[in-house]
Amino acid sequence: MEIITATLIITLFATVCGALLGFASIKFRTEVNPIVDQINELLPQTQCGQCGHPGCRPYAEAIANGEAINRCPPGGEAGIKALADLLELDVIALDESCGEEIRERVAVIREDECIGCTKCIQACPVDAIVGAAKLMHTVIASECTGCDLCVPPCPVDCIDMPFVAITTDNWRFSNPDHSVNFISIKQVS
Amino acid sequence: MTDILLLLVSTVLVNNFVLVKFLGLCPFMGVSSRVETATGMAAATTFVLTMASLASYLINHFILEPFGLEYLQVISFILAIAVVVQFTEMVIHKTSPMLYRLLGIFLPLITTNCAVLGVALLNVNKGHNFIESIVYGFGAASGFSLVLILFAAIRERIAVADVPKPFQGAAISLITAGLMSLAFMGFTGLVKL
Numbered sequence: 001m002e003i004i005t006a007t008l009i010i011t012l013f014a015t016v017c018g019a020l021l022g023f024a025s026i027k028f029r030t031e032v033n034p035i036v037d038q039i040n041e042l043l044p045q046t047q048c049g050q051c052g053h054p055g056c057r058p059y060a061e062a063i064a065n066g067e068a069i070n071r072c073p074p075g076g077e078a079g080i081k082a083l084a085d086l087l088e089l090d091v092i093a094l095d096e097s098c099g100e101e102i103r104e105r106v107a108v109i110r111e112d113e114c115i116g117c118t119k120c121i122q123a124c125p126v127d128a129i130v131g132a133a134k135l136m137h138t139v140i141a142s143e144c145t146g147c148d149l150c151v152p153p154c155p156v157d158c159i160d161m162p163f164v165a166i167t168t169d170n171w172r173f174s175n176p177d178h179s180v181n182f183i184s185i186k187q188v189s
Numbered sequence: 190m191t192d193i194l195l196l197l198v199s200t201v202l203v204n205n206f207v208l209v210k211f212l213g214l215c216p217f218m219g220v221s222s223r224v225e226t227a228t229g230m231a232a233a234t235t236f237v238l239t240m241a242s243l244a245s246y247l248i249n250h251f252i253l254e255p256f257g258l259e260y261l262q263v264i265s266f267i268l269a270i271a272v273v274v275q276f277t278e279m280v281i282h283k284t285s286p287m288l289y290r291l292l293g294i295f296l297p298l299i300t301t302n303c304a305v306l307g308v309a310l311l312n313v314n315k316g317h318n319f320i321e322s323i324v325y326g327f328g329a330a331s332g333f334s335l336v337l338i339l340f341a342a343i344r345e346r347i348a349v350a351d352v353p354k355p356f357q358g359a360a361i362s363l364i365t366a367g368l369m370s371l372a373f374m375g376f377t378g379l380v381k382l
Contacts, residue, residue, distance in 0.1 A: 002257075005256060005258075006256075006258055006261060009252065009256055009258060010261060010264070010265065013248075013252060013265060013268070014268060017268060017269070017272040020272060020276060021272060021275055021276060021279075024275075024276050024279045024280070025279060028279040028280055028282065028283040029283075030282050030283055132349040135349075
């Protein structure tokens with residue numbers, strides 16, 4: 001008899017808990033805008049903040065809320081086109097007030113001049129700089145997004161931003177935008 | 190009032206959950222490599238432990254004891270804690286995205302922490318009343334937070350220190366934890382309950 005009471009009470013308790021959770025999952029459902037994720041994937045993830053937002057995802061959220069799509073210099077022309085395709089907007093020129101489109105670059109620290117102040121480490125949005133106080137710092141080239149943010153804080157100006165040399169690994173076929181994207185269409189009635 | 194205060198101090202310092210009772214050691218070793226994650230974990234634990242001791246007291250007092258089902262404590266406490274944590278996670282996700290991002294993945298992780306179940310069971314063993322249960326849970330969590338953040342800060346320093354090769358990695362962390370435990374033994378006798 002006792003075992004039946006025990007089973008009943010535990011079952012009842014579990015049912016109440018389950019019902020509570022089920023109710024909560026409907027009542028407190030959070031709407032996640034799926035378009036934000038899609039926009040975020042098209043952005044270059046440099047986290048450079050040139051668009052005026054603290055990172056790529058906040059900019060993606062702003063675009064989803066109707067901000068202009070031409071405020072991302074690292075994404076450049078190609079990025080604007082991809083965004084325009086996704087959102088069915090017109091392709092517009094890059095907003096010059098945010099910065100110019102530049103070729104892919106990577107930060108390099110002149111290590112014998114580095115005094116180990118850690119200021120660039122704090123500035124790096126992607127944690128691509130390793131080092132500790134009063135020890136030499138260096139850049140993990142594969143993590144660096146070339147965003148420039150570590151250059152101004154350096155008190156001894158020992159950070160260079162050279163262009164990435166084109167090798168067989170990072171060479172891309174140039175976008176044939178004059179032959180493919182702008183075929184003139186003749187209306188034949 | 191003095192009793193409550195003494196209970197709080199004794200749980201935080203004298204009977205510290207991590208360094209004296211050796212409960213909740215997995216998050217103590219696992220998420221203590223950076224101070225920021227340790228702080229997030231500490232906040233989540235404080236929240237969950239307080240909620241857990243509250244919920245388990247209510248369950249024990251109003252469901253298990255009237256029916257003489259004390260032997261079902263473990264399973265019903267686990268169930269109640271999991272439900273409370275999941276429920277609050279949903280509510281926080283809806284009402285405060287900022288807090289949700291701060292506590293993040295730590296909330297569901299902490300549900301299966303042995304310190305959480307430990308608090309619930311110890312509350313019953315010690316025969317704490319409603320207020321004492323909550324204070325005990327909060328005190329345990331504060332003690333956990335204190336040593337977790339201290340330990341994370343030490344480990345950040347150790348990460349850049351010149352540690353002899355045989356001691357590198359987990360070895361030096363465990364030695365550090367042992368030394369901290371020894372140091373906390375100094376609090377014994379601070380409070381007599």
